[in-house]
Amino acid sequence: MSSGCEHMIEIQDLRKIYQMGQVEVKALDGVSLTIDKGEFIGIMGPSGSGKSTLLHLLGLLDDPTSGSIQIEGIDVSRLTDWERTMFRLYKLGYVFQDYALVPELTVKENICLPAMLRTDREEKDYIAATRDILHKIGLWDRRDHLQSELSGGQQQRVAIARAIVNTPDILFADEPCANLDTENSRMVLDLFKQINQEMQQTIVMVSHEDWHKEYFDRIVRLKDGKMVNGGR
Amino acid sequence: MAKKELRVALFLAWRSLVRGNRSSMLLNVLIISMVFTNMMFFPALMSGIGVDIKEQIVAYQTSNILIEPAKGDQYISDLDTTLAQVNGMPGVERATPHYQMGATLKFRGRLLGTTIHAIRPREEKYVSPLYTTMIAGSYLGDGDKGEAIIGELVAGSPNIPEEDEFNPSLGGVRVGDSILVEFGNGFQKEYRVKGIFRTGNFEMDNRVIVTWEDMEEVVGEPLDYAPYITVRVKPDYSETFVKNEILQYGLREKVQTTEDLLNKGIGRALASFSIIGLISMLVSLVIAIVVLFIVIMIKTLNNRRQIGILKAIGVEKSVIMHSYGLQVIILSLAGILVGFLFTGLIVVYMTYYPMVTPEFSATPYVTPLDLAFNGIILFAASVVSGYLPAWRVARENIQNVIRV
Ligand SMILES: Nc1ncnc2c1ncn2[C@@H]1O[C@H](COP(=O)(O)OP(=O)(O)OP(=O)(O)O)[C@@H](O)[C@H]1O
Numbered sequence: 001m002s003s004g005c006e007h008m009i010e011i012q013d014l015r016k017i018y019q020m021g022q023v024e025v026k027a028l029d030g031v032s033l034t035i036d037k038g039e040f041i042g043i044m045g046p047s048g049s050g051k052s053t054l055l056h057l058l059g060l061l062d063d064p065t066s067g068s069i070q071i072e073g074i075d076v077s078r079l080t081d082w083e084r085t086m087f088r089l090y091k092l093g094y095v096f097q098d099y100a101l102v103p104e105l106t107v108k109e110n111i112c113l114p115a116m117l118r119t120d121r122e123e124k125d126y127i128a129a130t131r132d133i134l135h136k137i138g139l140w141d142r143r144d145h146l147q148s149e150l151s152g153g154q155q156q157r158v159a160i161a162r163a164i165v166n167t168p169d170i171l172f173a174d175e176p177c178a179n180l181d182t183e184n185s186r187m188v189l190d191l192f193k194q195i196n197q198e199m200q201q202t203i204v205m206v207s208h209e210d211w212h213k214e215y216f217d218r219i220v221r222l223k224d225g226k227m228v229n230g231g232r
Numbered sequence: 233m234a235k236k237e238l239r240v241a242l243f244l245a246w247r248s249l250v251r252g253n254r255s256s257m258l259l260n261v262l263i264i265s266m267v268f269t270n271m272m273f274f275p276a277l278m279s280g281i282g283v284d285i286k287e288q289i290v291a292y293q294t295s296n297i298l299i300e301p302a303k304g305d306q307y308i309s310d311l312d313t314t315l316a317q318v319n320g321m322p323g324v325e326r327a328t329p330h331y332q333m334g335a336t337l338k339f340r341g342r343l344l345g346t347t348i349h350a351i352r353p354r355e356e357k358y359v360s361p362l363y364t365t366m367i368a369g370s371y372l373g374d375g376d377k378g379e380a381i382i383g384e385l386v387a388g389s390p391n392i393p394e395e396d397e398f399n400p401s402l403g404g405v406r407v408g409d410s411i412l413v414e415f416g417n418g419f420q421k422e423y424r425v426k427g428i429f430r431t432g433n434f435e436m437d438n439r440v441i442v443t444w445e446d447m448e449e450v451v452g453e454p455l456d457y458a459p460y461i462t463v464r465v466k467p468d469y470s471e472t473f474v475k476n477e478i479l480q481y482g483l484r485e486k487v488q489t490t491e492d493l494l495n496k497g498i499g500r501a502l503a504s505f506s507i508i509g510l511i512s513m514l515v516s517l518v519i520a521i522v523v524l525f526i527v528i529m530i531k532t533l534n535n536r537r538q539i540g541i542l543k544a545i546g547v548e549k550s551v552i553m554h555s556y557g558l559q560v561i562i563l564s565l566a567g568i569l570v571g572f573l574f575t576g577l578i579v580v581y582m583t584y585y586p587m588v589t590p591e592f593s594a595t596p597y598v599t600p601l602d603l604a605f606n607g608i609i610l611f612a613a614s615v616v617s618g619y620l621p622a623w624r625v626a627r628e629n630i631q632n633v634i635r636v
C-alpha cells in the first residue's frame with residue numbers, strides 16, 4: 001500500500017449517494033483524486049455540486065457509499081470510530097464557515113483545546129504553541145477575550161489557529177470566508193497561504209469565490225458530483 | 233477514561249457553568265437545594281414529632297419500662313417487695329409505683345372530671361423530671377397531706393370564659409386555692425393547691441397529683457398494691473436489657489419497654505407518617521430529575537452543532553458526555569450543599585420556635601445519616617438525569633449536526 005507514499009491523500013472512485021425516498025441524490029459521483037504533501041488545493045464548483053460532501057469524506061466526518069480513501073497510505077475505511085476520532089485529533093485540522101468556536105472559552109482556551117487532549121503534549125508544550133500561534137494570527141492582545149467580543153475575521157483567525165495548533169498533516173476548510181467581507185477574507189486567505197508556505201502545510205479548501213483562485217496551487221472543480229477538472 | 237480527558241471534560245464543564253448563563257445556573261442550584269430541603273424537612277419533622285412524643289412519654293407517663301399487673305389481675309400486689317426486687321437489679325435507676333383514681337373536681341362553680349394520680353414524691357424525682365416543671369408554688373413532699381399539685385391545663389386561666397375553652401379547666405386556680413375532690417369511690421376531700429406544673433405534655437398537664445399517703449386515706453387502707461410501676465433505666469443500660477432482666481427474675485407481671493408501647497400505639501401512626509414522608513421525598517426526587525433532565529436536554533440541544541464540531545476536531549464523545557455530566561454533578565453538589573444549609577437553618581429556627589400543638593412540640597430531627605442518605609439519593613438521581621441527554625447527544629452522527 002505505502003508504495004513510496006509521496007501522496008498525502010489518494011481517493012478512488014468516491015461516491016456518496018443519499019436515498020431520498022424514491023430518489024437517489026448522487027452528491028458525489030465517482031471522484032478520483034490525489035493530493036500531495038504541501039499542496040494548497042481549492043475545491044470549487046456551483047452550489048450543490050458536492051464540495052462539502054467531498055471535504056467531509058476526506059476529513060473523516062462522513063462515510064462514502066463506495067470508493068476508497070487513503071490518507072498517508074492508510075485505508076481510513078478500516079478505522080474504528082475511536083481510531084477515526086484519534087486520526088482527526090492527531091492528523092487533521094478543520095476550519096468551518098461559521099467559525100464554530102466554543103463561546104464559553106476565551107481565544108486562548110479555544111486554541112489550545114485540541115492540544116489539551118493529546119497524550120504526546122505536556123501543558124508547557126501547548127501553552128507555548130498557543131502563544132506562538134496567537135502572535136502569528138496577530139491576536140495576542142485578544143487572548144483573553146470571548147468569541148462574542150471579536151469580529152468575524154478575528155473569530156475565523158482563531159478558528160484557524162485552533163485547527164493548526166496540533167500541527168495537522170492536512171488542514172480542511174469549508175468556505176472559511178463565506179461570512180467575511182473582502183478585506184477580512186483576504187486577511188484569512190493570506191494567513192492560510194502563509195501557513196501553507198512556511199510550514200509546507202497541506203490545505204484543502206472549499207470556495208466558490210472566483211478571486212480566491214490566485215491563492216490555490218491547484219483547483220479541483222466539481223459539477224453535479226463529478227470532477228470536471230483538476231484531478232490527477 | 234484517562235486523566236487527561238477527565239481534565240478537559242471538567243475544564244469544559246466548569247467554563248460552561250461560570251461563563252454561561254449565571255442566573256439560570258443559580259436557579260438550578262436553588263431548585264436542587266429546595267428539593268433537598270423538601271426531601272429532608274417532612275420526614276425530619278415526622279421523626280422529630282416521634283422523638284418528642286417518645287421523650288414526653290418516657291419523661292411523664294411510663295418512664296423507660298412499664299410494669300403492669302399480670303393478665304386477670306387488677307393490681308400489682310406485694311408492692312413493696314416487688315419494688316425492692318426491681319430496684320435491686322443492675323441497670324435500674326429507680327422503680328416507683330403509681331396509683332390513679334377517677335374524680336370530679338369542684339372549684340368556684342366549675343366542675344371538671346379528671347384522674348387523680350398518687351406518687352411517692354421523693355422517689356418520683358429519680359424517674360420523672362416533673363419536679364423541674366413547676367411554674368408556680370412547689371413540688372410535693374413525702375408525707376404531704378391535703379395538698380395537691382395540678383397541671384397547667386387543669387388550673388386554666390381566669391381570662392377565658394368557660395364556653396370559649398378548648399380544653400375544659402377549673403378556670404384560673406392559683407397556688408393556695410382549695411379544690412374539692414369527689415373521688416370515684418365516693419370519698420370527698422378538699423385539697424390545697426401546692427403547685428402548678430407545665431410539662432408540655434397534654435395528658436400530664438391534665439393531671440392532679442397527690443401523695444401516696446393521701447391516696448391511702450382515700451382508699452381507706454394501706455396501699456401495698458398499685459395499678460402500675462414505672463422504671464427508670466440507668467443511662468448506660470438499654471431498656472430491653474433491663475426488661476429481660478426483670479422478666480428473668482420471675483416477675484409474673486406484664487413488662488414492656490416504651491419502645492414496645494410505642495410500636496403498638498403511635499408506632500402505627502408514625503409508620504403512616506413515614507409513608508407520607510416517603511411519598512413527599514419521591515415527588516421531590518421526580519421534580520429534581522425532570523428539572524435537571526430538561527436543563528441538560530435544552531443545553532445539549534442548543535449546542536448540538538457545537539458538540540458536532542468538537543467531535544469533528546477530535547474531542548472524544550466520552551469527553552463531551554462528561555463535560556455535560558460534570559455540569560450536573562457540580563450543580564447538584566452545589567444544590568445539595570445549599571440544601572444542607574437551608575435544612576440546618578430550618579432546624580436551628582425550629583429549635584427556637586418549635587411547632588407547638590397540644591400533643592407535642594416538634595423540631596425537625598435530622599441525623600447525619602439522613603443527610604447523607606438523601607444527599608446520595610438526590611445526587612444519584614441528578615447524575616442519571618443529566619447523563620442521559622448528554623450521552624444521547626454525544627452519540628449523534630457528526631454529519632447530522634455539522635451541516636448548517
Ligand atoms: N444529508 C443529506 N441528505 C440528502 N441530500 C444531501 C444531504 N447532504 C447533501 N445532500 C445533497 O448533496 C448534494 C451536494 O451537497 P453539498 O453540500 O456537498 O454541496 P456544496 O457543493 O457544498 O454546495 P454549497 O456550495 O451550497 O455549500 C446537494 O444536492 C445536497 O442537496
Ligand SMILES: [Mg+2]
Nearest residue numbers: 051052053174
Ligand atoms: Mg457546501
